[in-house]
Amino acid sequence: MVHSPLKLDTPQEWDLSDLYTDFDDPRLVEDLDSLQQTANQFRQQYQGKVKQLTPEQIVTCLQDLEQIYQKSGYLYAYPSLVFAADTRNTEAKQFLDKVMEALTGVDNQLLFFDLELKSLDSEAFSQLQASPALKNYQHHLIRIAELRPYKLSEEVEQTRNRDSLTGRQAFIQLRSVHLGEQEYPDVTTPEGKTANTEAELSALLYHPQEEVRHNAYSAVRTVIKEHNLLYGYILNAIAQDHKIENQMRGYPSTLQKQLIEDQVSEPVFTAIMEGTASRFDLFQRYYQLKSQEIGQKIRICDLYAPWTTQATPPLSYQSGVELLLAALEKFDINYARRAEEFFLKSWIDAKVRPGKRGGAFCAYSHGKHSYLLLSYTEDYNSVFTLAHEMGHALHFAWIDETQSYLNSNPPMVLAEIASTFNELLLLDSLLESAADETIRKSLLTRQLEDQLNLLFRQSTISRLELAVHQRASEGSFDHLFINEKWMELYQLLCGDSVELLADHQYDWARIGHIFFKPFYCYQYTASNIVSLACYQKYRQVGKAFIPGYLELLASGGSQDQVQALRQYVDVDLEDPATIRGALDYVEGLISQLETLI
Incomplete structure (x- = not known):
């Protein structure tokens, strides 16, 4: 076990003072005012003159913009993090609204710069790209060039914002x-424990008693069902807005818009969707095996049921943190020490509270550090969630050391690699130290269920989005359409291996990403495929893999992600064999499991 000075009797709440102390902090208003003034001065100095600027002057402009964007990030982060920790906090909500309105004004002041760059003729733009002065911004310029066909006038862009x-x-x-x-x-x-928050009820889906799992599942879905019409209305409004934007900018579809934004080619997307769809048999084989072992038909509320009725002892926050740090230390001591800093400095909010946003996330502020949010429920699932979000945090820590703001945002496939890699590190560490065969089997099945989620559930969510946005392109839809399509797609995935309960038709409303950012979820699948490829290479070559891996993390958004994967870790996202390798890995785990039962 890693030696640590940490004393964490209960899940901690975060300390946001690296951003601001509270909503009375005078720096909040001062920074907001100075930001707006700086943006206005930038506009007055450069608007209408971009085509006359030398490459060296363009570099100065980009550096000025990076400082503005960085401060904008701090101003947005503080109220949004307070709000995420307590969505019932009206002060946080009101200030977040105020900041978003102000930052929209700042963005509108600065829009001209990108638009004027995009308006340069091909020869002038090529000269900029070829300039040694702009070497560090090459990928940023490439991205601008890719988006040139879809720009609108400044007035229209401002109106859209x-x-x-x-x-x-x-x-x-x-x-x-x-x-x-x-x-x-x-x-x-x-056992006498009462659960009534979304996080606590979700944790009960791992309970050994089927009645408890069903009651916990129903408690959440019954509430979602009550508001099915509202959530359907919201999703339709969001999808229609994407359609309007597509028409205005000339994108063929919402999918095409997101693929361009996320730097993923359509053949890669298609290969991932077709590759996973061709192996639904793996999902079904696993749950048929589980059904035989636990002696009951697997219902959708039983997906995470333990393979044994023997309850797993609660895992305290202190123990969970120590297990994670020990796993990271086996990989790299410096990697583990960076992770430890997040606990020592309370950059994590892990406490379960009513009103707290569901799920988990890592929020990064360039020039500072990340903050992590999760709800720790004293089980192995929570430890793996912590490992996942810490992977994001460590990824951004390496980015922050090497990249300026405009190169700091990794494409989505790269953005999920470190998180999944961390979970694999944790799994192997736990398997090595587990003396109890029951725990070993539990960890193996947990990994399998996690893989099945990443490869098949996440891609199924994107299949739902394909249907939703195709329907939106033809006209409006309602909650009934989404319910029916969700059940249809899940039935294809589950076959006869899992019984779908009626309330599952409402479950899509719990998936935040389909509202926040279309076609995000298949990228979990893509990143998992790449992470497995990276992890297999690490297992093959050992410590020699680490320098290239850390360089991959540090590259951030400074280059094409397919090129970066090839250059640093010798993984080819465009090779169908990479997808097959991930599916073969899962099939191998199932075969291992079959030998244990």
């Missing part, structure tokens, strides 16, 4: 606020 506050973004926020206000029925376990 302003309208988003009361349009798409407002609907996204409405769902978050509304969901955070919900109260769930109490579910009491035979």
Whole structure:
């Protein structure tokens, strides 16, 4: 076990003072005012003159913009993090609205610069790209060039930004606020523990008793069902707004828009979707095996049921943190020490509270560090969630040391690699130290269920989005359409191996990404495929893999992600064999499991 000075008796709450102390902190208003003034000065100095600037002057402009964007990030991060920790905090919500309105004004002041760059003729733009002065911004310029065909006039771009506050973004926020206000029925376990938050009820899906799992599942879905019409209305409004934007900019579809934004080619997307669809048999084989072992038909609420009725002892926060740090230390001591800093400095909010946003995330502020949010429920699932989000945090820590703001945002496939890699490190460490065969089997099945989620559930969510946005392109839709399509797609995935309960038709409303950012979820699948390829290479070559891996993390958004994967870790995302390798890995785990039962 890693030696640590940490004393964490209970899940901690984060300390946001590296951003601001509270909403009375005078720096909040001062920074907001100075930011708006700086943006206005930038506009006055450069608007209409970009085509006359030398490459060296363009570099100065980009550096000025990076400072503005960095401070904008701090101003947005503080109220949004306070709000995420307590969605019932009206002061946080009001200040977040104020900041978003102000930052939209700042963005509108600065829009001209990118638009004027995009308006340069091909020869002038090529000369900029060839300039040694702009070497560090090459990928940023490439991205600008890729988006040139889809630009609008400055006036229209500004209008789109302003309208988003009361349009798409407002609907996204409405769902978050509304969901955070919900109260769930109490579910009491035979052990006498009562759960009534979304995080606690979700944790009970791992309970050994089928009645407890069903009650916990129903408690959440019954509430979601009550608001099925509202969430369907919200998703339709968001999808229609994407359609309008597509028409205005000339994107063929919402999918095409997101693939361009996320730097993923359509053949890669298609290969991932077709590759996973061709192996639904793996999902079904696993759950047929589980059904035989536990002696009951697997219902959708039983997906995470333990393979044994023997309850796993609670895993304290202190123990969970120590297990994670020990796993990271086996990989690299410096990697583990960077992770430890997040606990020592309270950059993590892990406490379970009513009103806290569901799920987990890592929020990064360039020039500072990340903050992690999760709800720790004293089980192995929580430890793996912590490992996942810490992977993001460590990824950004390496980026922050090497990249300026405009190169700091990794494409989505790269953005999920470190998180999954961390989970694999944790799994292997736990398997090595587990003396109890029951725990070993539990860890193996947990990894399998995690892989099945990443490869098949996440890609199924994107299949739902394909249907939703195709329907939106033809006209509006309602909650009934989404319910029916979700059940149809899940039935294809599950076959006869899992019984779908009626309430599953409402479950899509719990998936935040389909509201926040279309076609995000297949990228979990893509990143998992790449992470498995990276991890297999690490297992093959050992410590020699680490320098290239850390260089991959540090590259951030400074280059093409397919090229970066080839250069640093010799993984080819465009090679179908990489996808087959991930599916073969899962099939191998199932075969291993079959030998244990």
